[in-house]
Amino acid sequence: MPVALYALALGGFGIGLTEFVIMGLLPEVASDFGVTETVAGYLISGYALAVAIGAIIFTAVLGRYDRKKSLLFLMVLFIIGNLLSATGPSYELVMLGRIIAALCHGAFFGIGSVVAADLVPATKRAGAIAFMFAGLTIANVLGVPLGTMLGQAAGWRATFWAITAIGVIALVGIMLLVPGNLARSSNAGVFGEFTIFRSPQVWLSMMVTILGYGGMFGAFTYIAFTLTGVGGFAPSTVPWLLILFGVGLFAGNILGGRAADKNLPKTLIALLGVLTIVLIGFALTADNQIATIIALVLMGGVGFATVPGMQMRIMNHAAHAPTLASGANIAAFNIGNAFGAWVGGLTIAAGLGYTSPLWAGAAITVAGLLVLLVAVRVRGGEYAKDQEPRLSPVPVP
Numbered sequence: 001m002p003v004a005l006y007a008l009a010l011g012g013f014g015i016g017l018t019e020f021v022i023m024g025l026l027p028e029v030a031s032d033f034g035v036t037e038t039v040a041g042y043l044i045s046g047y048a049l050a051v052a053i054g055a056i057i058f059t060a061v062l063g064r065y066d067r068k069k070s071l072l073f074l075m076v077l078f079i080i081g082n083l084l085s086a087t088g089p090s091y092e093l094v095m096l097g098r099i100i101a102a103l104c105h106g107a108f109f110g111i112g113s114v115v116a117a118d119l120v121p122a123t124k125r126a127g128a129i130a131f132m133f134a135g136l137t138i139a140n141v142l143g144v145p146l147g148t149m150l151g152q153a154a155g156w157r158a159t160f161w162a163i164t165a166i167g168v169i170a171l172v173g174i175m176l177l178v179p180g181n182l183a184r185s186s187n188a189g190v191f192g193e194f195t196i197f198r199s200p201q202v203w204l205s206m207m208v209t210i211l212g213y214g215g216m217f218g219a220f221t222y223i224a225f226t227l228t229g230v231g232g233f234a235p236s237t238v239p240w241l242l243i244l245f246g247v248g249l250f251a252g253n254i255l256g257g258r259a260a261d262k263n264l265p266k267t268l269i270a271l272l273g274v275l276t277i278v279l280i281g282f283a284l285t286a287d288n289q290i291a292t293i294i295a296l297v298l299m300g301g302v303g304f305a306t307v308p309g310m311q312m313r314i315m316n317h318a319a320h321a322p323t324l325a326s327g328a329n330i331a332a333f334n335i336g337n338a339f340g341a342w343v344g345g346l347t348i349a350a351g352l353g354y355t356s357p358l359w360a361g362a363a364i365t366v367a368g369l370l371v372l373l374v375a376v377r378v379r380g381g382e383y384a385k386d387q388e389p390r391l392s393p394v395p396v397p
Contacts, residue, residue, distance in 0.1 A: 007173030012135030055106020059327030086160035110327025130257025141246030204375035211368030216303030218340020219361035248300030256305025283358035
């Protein structure tokens with residue numbers, strides 16, 4: 001893989017850490033500012049909302065500029081946001097820092113996906129996207145537990161100082177390693193880029209992402225309750241079990257990218273079908289600890305294996321503005337996260353038990369699979385055409 005992908009992956013690691021590490025630090029933040037856990041939780045939901053907004057707006061606006069310069073601008077914004085979170089004397093300023101950092105999240109992965117794809121031959125593009133997203137999965141596997149421990153030992157602000165430093169290193173890496181001859185994200189202009197939304201396949205791709213990924217994330221949102229309330233695991237073992245889930249994410253991301261490079265439509269169809277089976281199997285065997293551990297790893301692996309393919313699919317169907325399409329799909333991932341978590345919460349509130357989010361996740365995933373089958377059918381001949389390169393390549397350094 002080109003060395004520039006390592007700089008992109010490091011940026012993805014920092015962004016993933018920013019998004020998820022706050023979950024383990026909420027008690028400290030709430031205590032420091034004298035707010036309730038619910039109010040502190042707005043630092044998570046506010047971030048997710050800003051990601052969805054920034055993914056569309058920032059990606060479209062930055063389409064007028066060179067992709068490398070766009071990535072550098074986004075990393076500067078990321079550094080500013082986390083610096084404000086590390087130093088903000090009030091809850092409101094920390095929230096502002098979270099929002100600023102979140103605004104660059106979707107655009108960075110959106111533009112970075114296109115850059116990653118263009119750095120390699122056409123037959124390795126999904127794999128290159130998976131390599132960049134590996135930074136996000138590593139953030140879940142190692143970054144979040146270590147960041148949480150740092151925050152608990154040295155104060156939650158220390159974690160954001162560390163993330164700020166990671167952002168600076170990623171900025172330097174992108175500056176030095178990403179080639180400077182990258183084209184603008186689009187020549188269509190801000191309004192011209194939005195013409196991608198005239199394509200039914202773009203909307204269908206986003207729906208596949210919302211439902212296919214949302215099903216897995218909805219089940220994962222309440223996994224701690226499932227593990228302790230049904231599986232009988234001690235609360236102290238949950239972080240270690242989540243690390244196993246993260247290992248599944250990492251492996252699935254890499255393997256899913258390789259499979260998508262060979263046959264994108266068949267890979268996505270197979271993965272969504274297998275994910276449905278895994279979620280159902282998990283729900284049926286959640287009271288068995290060995291089966292639960294296996295299902296947890298498989299859920300993470302199969303669920304995240306869909307990500308490179310989903311990202312590549314929408315880019316393939318928006319050839320004149322792949323960057324905005326990529327950013328829009330990042331927004332779709334976050335909408336899927338919120339939707340899946342909302343449905344899972346409804347099932348628990350309805351008294352259906354702690355395995356109900358798994359059943360709900362399976363149903364949502366089936367809906368995503370049905371949308372994908374319709375999209376492939378409508379496309380006609382997609383099995384052959386989706387293997388053709390659609391993005392214009394740039395010289396590989």
